[in-house]
Amino acid sequence: MLSLQELEKVFDALWFLNRSITGDGVRETHKILSNYIPLNTYEVPTGTKVFDWSVPREWKVNQAYIIDPDGKKLCDFSENNLHLVNYSIPFQGKLTLNELRPRLHTMPELPSAIPYKTSYYRETWGFCLSFDQYNCLKEGIYEVVVDTELFVGSMTISDFLIEGESDKEILVHTYTCHPSLAINELSGVLVTLATASALASRSDNYYSYRFVFAPETIGAITYISQNFEHLKASLIGGLISTCVGHDKEYQYKSSRSGESLIDRAIKCYFTRNSSKELIWKEFSPSGSDERQYCSLGVNLPVGSLMRTPYHQYPEYHTSLDNKNIISFDALLETSNTYVEVFKLLEENKVYQSTTPYCEPFMSNYDGLYFNKDHRFASDLTKAVKWLIHFCDGKSDLFSISEKSGLDIYLIVEAAKKMHSCGLLKTID
Incomplete structure (x- = not known):
């Protein structure tokens, strides 16, 4: 887990490097990042065909x-x-x-x-x-x-895979191609780095996590082109990390469907954490690299969780987008939010009732039935009742939380108790 001081140290090391879509500035950027996470860095030669594009000259x-x-x-x-x-x-x-x-x-x-x-x-x-x-x-x-x-040279791309219990993956993708821009470049890099560091320190990741550092547009297109079959088979959700350095409200641009697992995880998380303001934006064909992941033939479940997006702050794409306007506290908070959203995704399982014929006799199961006043069930007991009736082997916990209006964390707690009592079994 990176500290505020370490984030600022990385920022200062990266600030003056001349990044572009190719070149030594990008290579040096990735080299510095590799001091904190074990990046797999490779070069894609000039002229390489990637869908309708070609990798340009260096x-x-x-x-x-x-x-x-x-x-x-x-x-x-x-x-x-x-x-x-x-x-x-x-x-x-x-x-x-x-x-x-x-x-x-x-x-x-x-x-x-x-x-x-x-x-x-x-x-x-x-x-x-x-x-x-x-x-x-x-x-x-x-x-x-x-x-x-x-x-004739090459374009630099790096990725980092944290293997979890499952081979299903969650993606965080950011770009490394803008020189001396704080919010529009380094904020996404630093949040991605901090998130990767935090998840790498955990020993109980259920999903695998893939982190990609590449130049915007051509880098994303190249990465998708060269990893398309794997991503299509393995990716359950992803976020483009960009413009995350302000201490303002969160803004989420959804995947193209608007109802993918990552979209629903964001909704559940911010509904539960109402102190964190969220502005929801439907997918549109402008923005950053979510455009490539959500293109018609690719159509992967990737959104973008930002703070103040591109074009919405006056310093965007100018020399005023510098260290004076970035918040390192916000960077760390945003990384923590990414991690918490991913934890919630890991808790979102599909269960099936093992006693589908009428309600089970809940007094037989320790910790499931509470009511000090017989007229009113406790919140946990309400959650148990919803799970009894909707754990059909198809509905996930997000959908049961949405349907019941009950807090997602309460639903998760009740499901875990019922699973430990043998009333529910997980469906892969």
């Missing part, structure tokens, strides 16, 4: 900057890696300000922020700078240096 930045007419260096990549449009092709030359302007990207609505821009699949180059800095540019000749390389 990208490397040697240096990138602009020299203004007064000889001052601007947009220096070595000072902030957001200054260079990610995946810029090489360029060196002298341009007038009017010639340079179309290559400069700003955010007038956030005049002090450097925007984050990419050009993965369209060969071009450009620089990002604050609107305040842009407004100070003077007429004249600018020297531009974009010393980058695009070459």
Whole structure:
């Protein structure tokens, strides 16, 4: 289990690395993470076909900057890696300000922020700078240096499998491809790391747990393409971990069906923990890598449990998405929530009654029948009665909790007592 201090230490180690969908920044990121969990890291070569996509060329930045007419260096990549449009092709030359302007990207609505821009699949180059800095540019000749390389290389992916009693799996997937963004990049990485660390320390996991670190979109597509049959056969639910660094309410984007096991586990958990506010969002074809897992031909039960999602906070995809706005307390709390949801999934079993012909004589079974006043059954006894009538070998505990309106943890407790008394048997 990682502490707040360890999470912050990892954040600081990862912050300045130049991550993209390929490259040494990603490799170094995964190497640092492997100090905390035993990652299986591998490379997927440029040109590898993955469904309708191909793994792109690898990208490397040697240096990138602009020299203004007064000889001052601007947009220096070595000072902030957001200054260079990610995946810029090489360029060196002298341009007038009017010639340079179309290559400069700003955010007038956030005049002090450097925007984050990419050009993965369209060969071009450009620089990002604050609107305040842009407004100070003077007429004249600018020297531009974009010393980058695009070459046949590979894309880095890592995963980590915690084997449980069952070979059925729960997935947590996050991306490692954004440079120097706190909420939109490192929050998901840190929550995934903390969750993996917590579950790896448990010796009684029923399900197996798979953790994936890959570049967004192309990485998810590649991972699904190369593991599709296994995922289809084994995955019972999963979460995309992204935008989990705010201390605001939780937001859940459901799987495509909206009624998968992971969706129902989220509903049950937050209904029980009413102090944690949850905003429920139905699946839509925009967002992060749940789009790939929920695509028509794949259709795996994967949602995304976030705090303040992409596009909903003003600093999104800018230099203002930094350590000043991330909450390490929220990261740890969110990881704990992931773990608790997964524990609830493990408790959700299908039972069958061993005494289906009328109610059993409950006074024969210790701990099942309580009523100080004969007019009113205790909550536990109410749960027992519901289980007697609905443990048909098909209905799981989530559905019985939903149908009865009784607390899911009460239903779980009653089912365990009945199972130990021999009144219920589990159905695999």
